[in-house]
Amino acid sequence: MANTTGFKSYFQFHNVDWGAMMSATWETVWMTLLSMVAIVILGIILGLILYETRNKSGIGFRILNWIVGLFVNIFRSIPFIILIILLLPITMKLAGTIIGPRAALPSLIISAAPFYARMVESYFREVDSGVLEAAESMGATTWGIITKVLLPESKPALIAGATVTTISLIGYTAMAGAIGAGGLGNLAYQDGFQASNNTVTLVATVIICLFVFIVQFVGDVFVKITDKRTL
Amino acid sequence: MIRFNNVSKQYSTKDGGLTAVNDVNIEINDGEIFGIVGYSGAGKSTLVRMLDGLEAPSTGEIDINGTDVAKLHGSQLRKQRQKIGMIFQHFNLLWSRTVLDNIALPLEIAKVPKAKRKQRAEELIKLVGLQGREHSYPSELSGGQKQRVGIARALANEPTILISDEATSALDPDTTNEVLDLLLKINKEMNLTILLITHEMHAIAKACERVAVMDSGQVVETGSVFEVFRHPQKEITKKFVSEEFTPQQSDNTMTLEELVKKYPDGQIIRLVFHGPQAELPIVSDVVKRFPDLTISIISGAIHQTQEGALGSLDLQLVGDDSQINEALEYLKKLRVGTEVIHHG
Numbered sequence: 001m002a003n004t005t006g007f008k009s010y011f012q013f014h015n016v017d018w019g020a021m022m023s024a025t026w027e028t029v030w031m032t033l034l035s036m037v038a039i040v041i042l043g044i045i046l047g048l049i050l051y052e053t054r055n056k057s058g059i060g061f062r063i064l065n066w067i068v069g070l071f072v073n074i075f076r077s078i079p080f081i082i083l084i085i086l087l088l089p090i091t092m093k094l095a096g097t098i099i100g101p102r103a104a105l106p107s108l109i110i111s112a113a114p115f116y117a118r119m120v121e122s123y124f125r126e127v128d129s130g131v132l133e134a135a136e137s138m139g140a141t142t143w144g145i146i147t148k149v150l151l152p153e154s155k156p157a158l159i160a161g162a163t164v165t166t167i168s169l170i171g172y173t174a175m176a177g178a179i180g181a182g183g184l185g186n187l188a189y190q191d192g193f194q195a196s197n198n199t200v201t202l203v204a205t206v207i208i209c210l211f212v213f214i215v216q217f218v219g220d221v222f223v224k225i226t227d228k229r230t231l
Numbered sequence: 232m233i234r235f236n237n238v239s240k241q242y243s244t245k246d247g248g249l250t251a252v253n254d255v256n257i258e259i260n261d262g263e264i265f266g267i268v269g270y271s272g273a274g275k276s277t278l279v280r281m282l283d284g285l286e287a288p289s290t291g292e293i294d295i296n297g298t299d300v301a302k303l304h305g306s307q308l309r310k311q312r313q314k315i316g317m318i319f320q321h322f323n324l325l326w327s328r329t330v331l332d333n334i335a336l337p338l339e340i341a342k343v344p345k346a347k348r349k350q351r352a353e354e355l356i357k358l359v360g361l362q363g364r365e366h367s368y369p370s371e372l373s374g375g376q377k378q379r380v381g382i383a384r385a386l387a388n389e390p391t392i393l394i395s396d397e398a399t400s401a402l403d404p405d406t407t408n409e410v411l412d413l414l415l416k417i418n419k420e421m422n423l424t425i426l427l428i429t430h431e432m433h434a435i436a437k438a439c440e441r442v443a444v445m446d447s448g449q450v451v452e453t454g455s456v457f458e459v460f461r462h463p464q465k466e467i468t469k470k471f472v473s474e475e476f477t478p479q480q481s482d483n484t485m486t487l488e489e490l491v492k493k494y495p496d497g498q499i500i501r502l503v504f505h506g507p508q509a510e511l512p513i514v515s516d517v518v519k520r521f522p523d524l525t526i527s528i529i530s531g532a533i534h535q536t537q538e539g540a541l542g543s544l545d546l547q548l549v550g551d552d553s554q555i556n557e558a559l560e561y562l563k564k565l566r567v568g569t570e571v572i573h574h575g
Contacts, residue, residue, distance in 0.1 A: 128323070130319060130321050130323040131323045131324070131325055133285065133323070134317065134319060134323035135336070135340070136285060136312075137283050137285060137312055137315070137317045138312060138313065138336065138337040138340050138341075138388075139308075139309035139310060139311075139312035139313040139337075139340055139341065140309070140340045141309065144340055148336065148339060148340070149325060152325065152327040152328070153325060153326070153327050155327065226327075228326050228327055228368040228369075228370060229326045229370055230370060
């Protein structure tokens with residue numbers, strides 16, 4: 001029997017099921033990346049709506065701004081672990097199951113997209129108003145300004161924000177794992193904690209840290225490539 | 232032809248109404264360089280924003296070649312805007328685009344095909360003298376180069392009007408002159424109407440044929456630059472002209488009080504003369520005719536305008552009042568602009 005207490009309990013590598021570790025890692029990675037794609041798309045759309053309807057005089061704009069603002073604020077305030085439970089019926093409808101990585105996606109997306117949307121809105125507001133006016137004076141449509149000025153001029157910020165969101169998302173996947181969503185969080189909890197196998201917990205932690213470092217590194221590289229403000 | 236007819240613009244603020252532009256009437260001919268000068272807050276920028284349809288006038292109409300800009304909406308307004316190029320104080324280039332792509336932006340907006348965009352952008356790069364910098368980003372350029380990109384971008388859609396909104400105000404004097412020379416060149420080559428908005432009389436003197444002086448939303452004086460420089464009517468115009476005529480404006484400007492303190496005796500007068508007069512020996516004439524007067528030169532400057540050289544000379548005359556008056560009369564007879572700045 002493995003030594004279940006003390007410092008040495010973390011280094012019983014023969015107790016690690018590497019096949020299970022690999023598949024858990026893979027689950028975490030694809031859960032994160034897939035929800036990230038949805039979060040970036042949804043976040044940019046919501047952020048755009050918040051930005052474009054802000055300080056507009058039309059009643060339609062005001063209502064839209066109020067609704068989207070309310071949605072974003074509510075889902076940003078609900079703790080993730082509660083949100084998962086709250087969304088169980090919806091998850092059942094959408095994913096057909098409440099267990100496994102697929103079931104984690106709706107909660108991950110709904111909790112992180114509003115967070116990213118607020119960031120996106122603030123990045124758009126930081127785009128130089130003079131440049132926007134220049135585009136307007138060239139006869140650009142609102143859509144033209146969005147695609148040719150707003151998005152390209154805030155690209156490094158959008159990438160940096162997506163990096164931060166992805167990293168907190170990795171934390172969320174681990175939390176989701178604890179209640180049955182699979183991935184490294186699940187492995188660390190079930191095979192590690194519940195089976196008193198500290199080595200599994202440690203290895204899962206190290207892999208998650210590595211994943212975070214890689215995401216941060218890749219994000220930084222992309223920010224650097226796209227940012228032409230200082231050369 | 233651009234015509235502002237009784238144009239006013241009011242804003243409602245928390246402290247009540249604010250009149251930014253007050254009953255402005257200006258006519259700008261095709262192909263001329265027209266200057267609008269005024270301090271910040273005089274209403275210049277509001278005026279050009281209305282010309283571009285970025286804001287609508289409260290009353291009055293703005294007529295560009297028979298079209299009332301204020302009545303245009305949607306796609307018609309956007310089409311109209313494509314016919315007006317604009318350059319800005321802070322250049323307003325997209326840092327995310329190269330020089331070439333910045334210049335191509337208005338063409339993309341106007342849905343010009345890609346091959347044609349590239350060709351046109353390259354022509355413009357040549358026109359503004361930025362060959363070799365096509366693939367640089369704005370952050371790699373100097374202020375003068377950035378404004379050249381701004382000018383090329385403004386010309387991309389072959390506009391009939393170019394608005395320069397304080398476009399030289401962020402540049403050093405040498406670069407300002409380079410940019411103004413470029414504006415003069417394109418005005419001649421492309422027969423472009425240029426509206427130059429500035430608070431620097433120097434830019435007006437160098438580039439414009441006619442000028443309107445704005446103060447608190449109103450046009451207080453209009454005329455040829457030459458006339459306005461020689462015979463400024465309103466106080467504010469005199470101030471602008473004298474700023475320009477006082478050499479080394481930045482740190483060496485002497486206020487009237489300082490001049491009086493330094494030269495307490497007699498009278499201080501300012502002479503303004505132009506082209507042919509500048510070649511006459513006016514000062515030595517006066518010295519010979521009025522040998523009892525002591526004449527000291529305080530300061531002088533000569534400026535090149537579109538209609539020739541304009542000079543100004545500040546003199547201190549010490550002597551009999553009657554002698555001084557006779558000397559002033561004599562100068563007037565020579566049609567030299569004479570102004571007594573201080574009577575000792």
